[in-house]
Amino acid sequence: MTRIEVLKTYKLYIGGKFPRTESGRSYPLKNVNGVEIATMCTGSRKDFRNAVVEARKAQEPWANRTAYNRSQILYRIAEMLEGRKAQFMDELMQMGSTKKQAEEEVFTSIDRLIYYAGWADKYQQISSSVNPVSGAFFNFSVQEPTGVVAIIAPEENGLIGLVSTIAPIIVSGNSCIVLASESKALCSISFAEVINSSDVPGGVINILTGNAEELIPHFSTHMDVNSLLYCGNDKKAIQLIKENSTTNLKRIVIKKDIDWIKDDNESPYFITKFTEVKTTWHPIEQIGASGSGY
Secondary structure (H helix, E strand, C coil), X not given: CCCCCCCEEECCEECCECCCCCCCCEEEEECXXXXXXXXXXXXXXXXXXXXXXXXXXXXXXXXXXXXXXXXXXXHHHHHHHHHCHHHHHHHHHHCCCCHHHHXXXXXXXXXXXXXXXXXXXXXXXXXXXXXXXXXCEEEEEEEEECCXXXXXXXXXXXCHHHHHHHHHHHCCCCEEEEECCCCCCHHHHHHHHHHHCCCCCCCCEEEECCCHHHHHHHHHHCCCCXXXXXXXXXXXXXXXXXXXXXXXXXEEEEECCCCCCCHHXXXXXXXXXXXXXXXEEEECCEECXXXXXX
């Protein structure tokens, strides 16, 4: 008798938990040969709103952690991904990658996490400054996280695009909501399982699956989203995002025609695209008649 395989239903990842979509909708995920291999949740506007609530709650405590601790946690994600690299290679090959391509994508994803973990307590050194002023005070400019960031991940990459957008955003203390690739979603919730066992506080990273055309209007108009990263070439979507972002002056970053595997797509300057400059004035206490201070 022929056995019917039980396909896995992949849930969403919101607030450190794996809920089913509130809409009850799903779509079949097919491999490179057109064979159904899994069932993915079709995330809704309500799912996104729930994710924003969780991201907002998690953002300030995450930002208040030391840079060194955030570095440790990113390194831990890399450790856990290293331990499951065979699974991710298999999933990427099911999505159409060759064995060599899958291996390169997984290894690059691990290395990229370690790269940004290393920058966690260093990027401020190249992006902050002591400013020249006239008066009895110091003036400092430092980078602070922008807050809650929404991400439309690359459609063409199941893993490296996800890692390359999440890591530089959370390393400075932001939280995020990511819409993963619709057609290559197999790695996205598997990666959420890695995150869930990697000391990342619930709500810092939230991953949805579903249709970009349906969700982009909600990503771009939500009043509690501070910034939005769009990875893709759809001119209509880009125009819509730019128009909708004016409702609360979101910072918009567009990434087009990116080969995420290449080393030039990792940089400390990707971190500062999602930070805000805060300038602080600090008076110099005067000592005696000499006017010297400290």
